[in-house]
Amino acid sequence: MKQHLGRQSGVQTVEVSLIDGKVDVTPKEDGRIDPVQLLKATYDSGVSVAEMDMTARGKIVKDASGNLALQIEPNQSFAMTPNNLSSGLESLAGSATMVTVRGQLYKKSREKKKPEASVPLKLLILEVQKKE
Amino acid sequence: MNAKKLALLLVFGCVLAPVSQAQIKHIEMRVEGMT
Numbered sequence: 479m480k481q482h483l484g485r486q487s488g489v490q491t492v493e494v495s496l497i498d499g500k501v502d503v504t505p506k507e508d509g510r511i512d513p514v515q516l517l518k519a520t521y522d523s524g525v526s527v528a529e530m531d532m533t534a535r536g537k538i539v540k541d542a543s544g545n546l547a548l549q550i551e552p553n554q555s556f557a558m559t560p561n562n563l564s565s566g567l568e569s570l571a572g573s574a575t576m577v578t579v580r581g582q583l584y585k586k587s588r589e590k591k592k593p594e595a596s597v598p599l600k601l602l603i604l605e606v607q608k609k610e
Numbered sequence: 611m612n613a614k615k616l617a618l619l620l621v622f623g624c625v626l627a628p629v630s631q632a633q634i635k636h637i638e639m640r641v642e643g644m645t
Contacts, residue, residue, distance in 0.1 A: 479644065499644055503637040511634050520639060529640040536632040550632050576632060586642075 479523040486519050487512070499528075510551065513583050513599055530584040532556075532601070535608075538570040538577060546571060548579065548601055556583070556601040563603040570609070578608040 483492045483501070488509030493502040501520070505511040513532060520527050536550040541557060546564055549555040558564040558581075567577060581601040 479641075494644070496644060499641050501639040501641055503639070505634050505637070508631075508633075511637070513634070513637060516637060516639075520641065525644050526642040527639050528642050531638045532634060533636040534632075534634045550634060578635070 479520065479525050482519050482523040483516060486515055489516075510554065512554075517584060517599075526586070527584065528586045529582065530599075531580060531604070532583050533578065533580045533607070535576055535578045537575070538567050538573070540571045548577070548581075556581075556599060559600045559602040561603060563606055567603070567606065576608075576610050577606060579603050580605040580607060 479501070480492050480494050483489060483503060488505050488511035489503060490506040490509070491502075491504045493504075495501075503511070503516060513530060517527055517530060534548060534550055534556075536548045536555075539547050539549045539555065541547050541555070546558045546560070546568060547555045548558060558567075563579075567579075570577065579601075581603045583599040583601055
């Protein structure tokens with residue numbers, strides 16, 4: 479699995495902890511990494527993903543339907559699942575303020591065994607680390 | 611003098627640009643069925 483993930487575009491290092499069942503992926507400094515591809519690559523290597531968390535820096539924007547999203551790049555953004563922390567970021571929507579957040583992108587449900595590649599991942603904010 | 615200020619501005623810009631970049635910094639997965 480380590481080699482499989484390491485071959486994905488934008489991936490700098492992959493650390494696997496067999497004891498904890500944890501996989502840490504560090505992206506390249508200037509590289510673009512796609513969490514959906516990582517999820518798919520992990521399943522393709524024969525391992526089931528229970529949860530995926532991400533730490534990212536970006537701008538808060540509102541999408542066409544008025545939902546808040548974290549925009550990493552002009553063509554890469556993650557819609558947010560509304561919670562108390564995301565509400566606190568609403569005032570920053572459309573501003574130049576950069577925020578660093580940690581959030582959950584995927585959690586395995588009881589029914590579904592494999593995540594749908596076509597369904598966009600939603601970001602549940604767990605921690606707002608920085609606003610600048 | 612202006613050229614010197616411009617050069618300094620460029621140097622600071624180059625230093626600060628990567629820091630202000632938006633990006634995914636880290637991804638952590640909890641997996642099952644790993645041997």
